Amino acid sequence: MERNAKFQWIFCLLLGCATSLVAQNVANWGLTHPQPKETLPKSKAQIMMPTPKAQTPVEAVVEKVGENDFLLNRGWKLTDGKNGWYNATVPGTVLTTLVDQGVYPDPYYGLNNLAIPDTLCRMDWWYRLEFNSPVPTEGREAWLVFKGINYQAEIWLNDVCLGTMKGAFIRGEFNATDHLVDGKNTLVVRILPPPNPGIPHEQSPSAGNGMNGGQLCLDGPTFISSEGWDWVPGIRDRNIGIWQDVHLRFTNGIRLHDTQVVTHLALPDTTVAEITVRTEVENLQPIARQVSVDLNLEGKKVTQEVSLAPKERKTVVFTPDVHKTLELKSPRLWWPNNYGRQELYTMDVVVAEKGVSSDSKKVRFGVRELSYELEVCFPDDSIRRVEYRPTVMGQGEPIFDNINRKYIEGGMCMPRLKKNVSSDILVPAPDKAMQHYMVIKVNGKRIFCKGGNWGMDDAMKRVSREHLEPYFRLHKEANFNMIRNWTGESTEENFYELCDEYGMLVFNDFWLSTQGYNMPINDDNLFLRNAEDVVVRFRNHPSIAVWNPRNEGFAPVYIEEHLAKMIAEKDGTRYYSPNSTHCNLRPSGPWNYHKNPVDYYRDRAHGFNTEQGSTSIPTEESILAMMDVKDAWPISDVWYYHDLHGGQREFMEAIDRKYGKPTDLKDFSRKAQIVNYDSHRAMMEAWNSKMWNSTSGLLLWMSHPAWPSMVWQIYSWDYETFGSFYGCRKACEPIHIQKNLDDQKVVVVNTSLKEIKGAKVIYEVYSLEGKSLFKRTSKLNVLANGLTECFVQDKPISASGVYMERLILQDKRGKVISINDYWQDNGEGDFQGFNALEEASINCKLIRQEKSQIQIELQNTGAMPALALKLNVREADTDKRILPAYASDGYFNLLPGEKRTVTVEYVSRGKVAISAEGYNLKRSRLLTLK
Numbered sequence: 043m044e045r046n047a048k049f050q051w052i053f054c055l056l057l058g059c060a061t062s063l064v065a066q067n068v069a070n071w072g073l074t075h076p077q078p079k080e081t082l083p084k085s086k087a088q089i090m091m092p093t094p095k096a097q098t099p100v101e102a103v104v105e106k107v108g109e110n111d112f113l114l115n116r117g118w119k120l121t122d123g124k125n126g127w128y129n130a131t132v133p134g135t136v137l138t139t140l141v142d143q144g145v146y147p148d149p150y151y152g153l154n155n156l157a158i159p160d161t162l163c164r165m166d167w168w169y170r171l172e173f174n175s176p177v178p179t180e181g182r183e184a185w186l187v188f189k190g191i192n193y194q195a196e197i198w199l200n201d202v203c204l205g206t207m208k209g210a211f212i213r214g215e216f217n218a219t220d221h222l223v224d225g226k227n228t229l230v231v232r233i234l235p236p237p238n239p240g241i242p243h244e245q246s247p248s249a250g251n252g253m254n255g256g257q258l259c260l261d262g263p264t265f266i267s268s269e270g271w272d273w274v275p276g277i278r279d280r281n282i283g284i285w286q287d288v289h290l291r292f293t294n295g296i297r298l299h300d301t302q303v304v305t306h307l308a309l310p311d312t313t314v315a316e317i318t319v320r321t322e323v324e325n326l327q328p329i330a331r332q333v334s335v336d337l338n339l340e341g342k343k344v345t346q347e348v349s350l351a352p353k354e355r356k357t358v359v360f361t362p363d364v365h366k367t368l369e370l371k372s373p374r375l376w377w378p379n380n381y382g383r384q385e386l387y388t389m390d391v392v393v394a395e396k397g398v399s400s401d402s403k404k405v406r407f408g409v410r411e412l413s414y415e416l417e418v419c420f421p422d423d424s425i426r427r428v429e430y431r432p433t434v435m436g437q438g439e440p441i442f443d444n445i446n447r448k449y450i451e452g453g454m455c456m457p458r459l460k461k462n463v464s465s466d467i468l469v470p471a472p473d474k475a476m477q478h479y480m481v482i483k484v485n486g487k488r489i490f491c492k493g494g495n496w497g498m499d500d501a502m503k504r505v506s507r508e509h510l511e512p513y514f515r516l517h518k519e520a521n522f523n524m525i526r527n528w529t530g531e532s533t534e535e536n537f538y539e540l541c542d543e544y545g546m547l548v549f550n551d552f553w554l555s556t557q558g559y560n561m562p563i564n565d566d567n568l569f570l571r572n573a574e575d576v577v578v579r580f581r582n583h584p585s586i587a588v589w590n591p592r593n594e595g596f597a598p599v600y601i602e603e604h605l606a607k608m609i610a611e612k613d614g615t616r617y618y619s620p621n622s623t624h625c626n627l628r629p630s631g632p633w634n635y636h637k638n639p640v641d642y643y644r645d646r647a648h649g650f651n652t653e654q655g656s657t658s659i660p661t662e663e664s665i666l667a668m669m670d671v672k673d674a675w676p677i678s679d680v681w682y683y684h685d686l687h688g689g690q691r692e693f694m695e696a697i698d699r700k701y702g703k704p705t706d707l708k709d710f711s712r713k714a715q716i717v718n719y720d721s722h723r724a725m726m727e728a729w730n731s732k733m734w735n736s737t738s739g740l741l742l743w744m745s746h747p748a749w750p751s752m753v754w755q756i757y758s759w760d761y762e763t764f765g766s767f768y769g770c771r772k773a774c775e776p777i778h779i780q781k782n783l784d785d786q787k788v789v790v791v792n793t794s795l796k797e798i799k800g801a802k803v804i805y806e807v808y809s810l811e812g813k814s815l816f817k818r819t820s821k822l823n824v825l826a827n828g829l830t831e832c833f834v835q836d837k838p839i840s841a842s843g844v845y846m847e848r849l850i851l852q853d854k855r856g857k858v859i860s861i862n863d864y865w866q867d868n869g870e871g872d873f874q875g876f877n878a879l880e881e882a883s884i885n886c887k888l889i890r891q892e893k894s895q896i897q898i899e900l901q902n903t904g905a906m907p908a909l910a911l912k913l914n915v916r917e918a919d920t921d922k923r924i925l926p927a928y929a930s931d932g933y934f935n936l937l938p939g940e941k942r943t944v945t946v947e948y949v950s951r952g953k954v955a956i957s958a959e960g961y962n963l964k965r966s967r968l969l970t971l972k
Contacts, residue, residue, distance in 0.1 A: 070561045072256020072269065073241040083246035083679035085153045087670035092144040100129050102173040109402050110177075110292040114229070118171045118284070127170070135192070135283040135503050136167050136233070149502070150749050150759065152669045152680055155275050156244065163239040163280040169231040175224050176290070183293045183326055184222040186229070188214040190286030190534065193264050194234040200227055209263035209572040210285070211533050211553070213579065218290075235282050236261040238564075240269040242276020246679055251687035255560050262563035263553045263572035265531050267498055267748075273685050274501050274748045285503045286534055296333050296350070296393045296400040297324045300578045303389065304615055305373075306433050307411040309486040315373035315409045319360040323393050325350035331395060338390040342367045376408030376584040378489050378523040379545030380776040380794055385409070386542060386584075408542060408584030414617045415471045415481035415488075416626050417456040419448035425456065427477070428468035433615050435467045440606040444620035445599055454478050455625050473734075479649040480619075480626040481738045482547065482587055488827060490733055490793045491547065492726065492774045493517065493524035494745020494756070495653060499532040501749040507536045512761050512926035513746055514540040519928055520756060520767055521774035522546065526622075526652055526741050529553050529593050533576055541585035548586045549652060549741065551622065552576075552605070557595020566600050574608050581613045589618045594630060594653075596621050622652045630654070633743050633754070635693040635717075639724035643784035647728040648736040655743035655754045656721040657693040658766040662711035663923060664758040668750035675707035686752040693717060700867070702874050712961050715765030716910055719933050722756065722766040724783065726773030730791040731782045733829040742770070761926035765910070768932040772862060777824065779803065779851040779860045781835065788832040790824045790851060790860075798824035800854035803832045808846045810875050812907040812937045815840040824851075843868045844875045846907070846935065863935050879962040882908035884936070886956065886968035895947045896971065898956065902936035909935055909961035913946060918953035918970050 102117025120130035120139050128143045137158070140146050149155035175184075186197065192210035196203055199221045207214035238260040243252030251272040258269040258280065270276035299322035306316045317339070325331050330351055335358045337344040344365045348358055362368040374385035385408060392402040413431045420426055425448065435441060442457035449455045456478075459465060473481075482489050494517075499505050517525065525541060526549040527533065533550075541548050552573050554563065563569055580586060589609050591597035597605060602620065609618045623630050628649030635657045636642065646654065665674050673680040697704065697713045704710035722742075729740040744754040751759070756767040773780070776794040781787070788805060792798070801824050807816040816838035824830050835847075844867060851860040867873055883904035890897040902908045911934055915927040927948040936942055946956060953972055959965040 070253075070256065070259070070559060072253055073243055076241060077244060077249055081246055081249040082156065082244050083153055083683040085670065085680055086672035086678065087152060089147065089152065089154055089157045091157065092147050094144040095129075097127060097129055097143070102171055104173055104176045104290070106176065107289075108404070109399065112176050112290045114171060114173060114288040114290055117173065118169050121168050121170075122165055123168065130169055132169070132284050132288065133190075133286050133505075135279055135281045135285055136162060137277065137279040137281075138283070138502050138504060141502070149278070150668065152673060153683055155278070158278040160242065160276065160278050162278045163235050163282060165235065167233040167282065169233065169284055171229045173227055173229065175222055175227060177292060179219075179222050179224055181294070182219070183295070183297070184218040185291045185293070186216045186218045187289040187291055188284065188286070189289070191231070191233065191284050192282045193236040193261065193280070196232040196234075198230040198232070209568055210265060210281070211263050211530065211572045212575040231284060233282050233284070236264055236280055239280050240276075242270040244275065245272075245683050245685065245687065247682050251685070255555060257561065259555055259561035260564045262565055262569045265498060265503070266529060266553060266555055266560075267531060268501070271497065272687060273497055273744065273751055273753055275683065277501055281503050285505075293326065294395075294398070294400040295325070295327050296331060296395060297326055298322070298391060298393050298401040298403050299324060299355070301391050301403065301405050301582075303405055303407040303582050304433060305407065305409045305411065307409075307485060309411060309413070309431075312375060312485055313372060315370040316362040317368040317370060317409075318362065319368070319389070320357055321391055322355060322357050323348060323350065324355040325353055328352045333393055333395045333400070336392040336394060338392070339367070340387065344368065370409065373409045375485055376410040376542070377545065378484055378547050379518050380521060380523060381484065381487065381489060381545075382795065384543055384545045405582055406539075406542070407582045410485055410584050412587060412616055413483040413486070415473065415476065415483065416617075417478055418442065418468065419456055419458040420465055421459060421461050423448070425450070427471050427473060429471040429483075430468060430617060432617060436610055436614055438611050438614055440610040440618070441467070442606075444596065444606065444625070445602055447620070447625065450478075453624055453629070457620065457625065475735045476738060478626065479628065479736070479738055481650075484547075487795060488734065488738075489523065489547065490827070491524040491650070491739030491741070492729075492793070493522040493526070493546065494742035495526040495528045496532050496746045497528050497744055498748040499537060499746070505532075505534055505536055507540070510536050511540055513757075514544040514546065515926070515928065516757050516761065516763065516767070517546055517745065518544045520745075520771045521776060522745065522770070524549060524587070524739065524741060525745070527551055528744075529555055530576070533580075538580050538583040538585060542583055546585055548583075549588045549590060549622075550586050551590045551593060554592030554595070554597060554601075556593050562598065566598070569601060570604050570608065573605060574612060577609055577612045581615070586616060589613070589616060590622050591620065592622070594621070594623050626650070627652060630743070634689040635696065635721055637692050637696055639721065640783040642724050642728035643731060643782060647732050650737075650739040652741050653743040654725060654740060656725060656766075657690045657753060658718050658722070658755050658764055659693070659711075659714040659752060660750075660758050661715065661762055661764060662708050664750070664760070664762045665707065665711070667758075667760060675710070681752055684750055684752045690753065700872050700874070702877055712910070712959075715912070715933060716961065718765030719769035719910070721769070723769035723773045726770055727780045727782070730773060730778065730780060730829070731784070731787075731789065733791055733793075735829070762923065763929075763932060765933045768934075771932075775860055777851070777859050779849045779862055781847060781849060781862075781864060785834070786836050787834050788849060790822075790830045790832060792824050792826060792828060792830065795826050797826040798853060798859070801859070802852040802854070802856075804848075804850040804852070805835055806848045806850075807838050807841050808848065808907070808937060810844045810846075810879070810907075815845065837866070841866070844873055876909060876961055879906050879909070880904070882906065882936075882960060882963040884908060884911070884958055884963060884966070884968065886958075888969060888971075889943065891971065894949050895945065896956070897943060897945050898969070899941055899943050900936065900958070900968075901941045902938055905938055906962070907935055907937050908963055911936060911958055911960040911963065913944060914957050914959075915946060915948040915950070916955045916957055916967075917950075918955045921955070924948050924950050924954060
């Protein structure tokens, strides 16, 4: 009987597992047939197909970018083998070329994306370039280097196949020595699409936002969101093509491979940095060679003689104990944004024979030391909080066992220390306040991480530095210091270089999405090959803080074992987190607007959260830039196609309840921006309120839009800043005063390393009409990199109806450090009294003008407060927005008679105007500038 019961239990267990797997596969598979036509979104405007451009020949340009390095980006052509040749955009995707050449309309506008056939991702494409060798080929080795293709490619030079490459994130390096000629060369790249492109779900009111992803996840290292997610539609070519640079490099017998620069600080001492350099050299000849490997670090030279056997590939190591030049005194340190400067060094690496250079490369790096406070399960099953310093721990081997992890309450877990690892290498870091949660430290200082997720930099992978840099500037302006590279879809050189320069730490995922929901990958080894190349290629970037295998889940055992080992061997300077949630991190979410912002304080604010978000609706002008005016108001199917879905219902209800039902798009926008501002400020301030007392990091889902979207973002795809941007900017000030919504405490949150002595706190209450009702002051010293409590302030007796609480923090000289306004409701949950305020009157005075930066003084010359003021830079003649533009404040209030100084920066060669608009201020031109 007992035996039968046991068999019955096993049978039920297996049946349950099988049922679960079937359900999982159904959930993850996405659409198996196109959705019914009646559920597709519809537009009131007709889609206008462009006129294809005439395909006049474009001459190839071979651009010298290094001593023996040339760029092959100009002069490419593209064909599908049926419709002739197009002038190709390289780097770029197939769809980028077809849009640039007028074959298809801009997929970002309206419902244009539906006019582009989904067959683009189900066919082969050929790129072709004819070029002349820039240098004589005799006596040299020639190498064709592809920095990235998608999904698979065959490389042909002069009718000879040099080889293949597969996966979007691996480099292809091909020996072209025997086939490159001094005359005309023909380079052909055959692009093969992903085997499992899936069928996109088209968002609409009746179809909903659908499931995130589908079959494309099977293909592993690719842009999995391009099948369609709830923040981006299906991209019709799935981003296939030559999406990164193509190089032609020459060597002379000896070749350099990747170089790693490891910086080490003997913390807490930061006055000396030890630099270790590892570089691989390869003898390409069948004879032994005696060469020198030379380093030049800002004029300081180091040389090492190396003997190479025939065809030998060897790692050459430079250490500071042998080469004292690599011991830097008073090093320039790299810091995250607002914690210090983003100092960067450049090192030249040269391999030479008898003084003649054979190969050379430049390596840029930052001097900084990463460490992490974590909870770890020790071999005796005890849980201890420790500080993990990867650079001095591990010695090329992983020290944590993430597979046999230790689970505790709430699904939380922590890695186990491997049994063969001495516990003595970990530094105790007892801190009950941060129990269970990771703290990232840079140069020995805790970093309070604030930032957002990038689902993808651009839905069409337009990732030039020129296109991307304004987004990073906006993150810096928002006072963020971290970006999560969600499922690794922004993995390219420009992304990491800009993170380095703008002080954005990177929480870097690889290409696995949600465990138990998205499809597993078909080829584990392909995934691992791409991952290793990413680690080796980008490991010198100081901004990368965490490697992570997948979104919201653990990697399969085979990948986990090999990925953890590879990262320890090839990098060894960063923490490898096995999951984006639960393991020393809290569960992600919520992702929707909450009508009661105090919930963020009471229920949500704890730990390190890699995903939390709220609706963020664009401005009126951004909405009109993404769709025809006929679809812009009232809310139409086009809004839903651009990601408006069920989660926004409470946001829309909040607008109606708090400010009254909008009458038109302009009215909707002015109300939505206040809700944007308040919700995003509340999220960030909730985390602030528990700084180092259970909270250590919050990353928005999302900060950055991959295309014109109606949902998660703080600015538009074309760089327009929303109320959400300025709400984040305010809450994330490096030194910030706020009032907690849950306990009514006034606190100063200092996320910098600067202490403020003798600071003054002012709390004042104003009526809706701008009359002062109550005032309180206090003096205190503001702690560096911590939270300082000021006092508890309940609602003053004199306050009634709708009123404003204003907090001001001044230094001892009276200079304002932080100012923060909170409008409080009348007890009935609405602010509709705003609608009765008379039109504001604003005066503007130019204080300073330098090139593209101006400083202006605004003054409220009216009798009532001016609410939620926003500035824009415009073309003086056309009144069109000039974007990007950067204003030091936005959606702020001016009391009657009050003045505020604002700095505005923009890029324009023509005559510009500065405009202002607000809740009770129609758009008006403040001044015109030459």
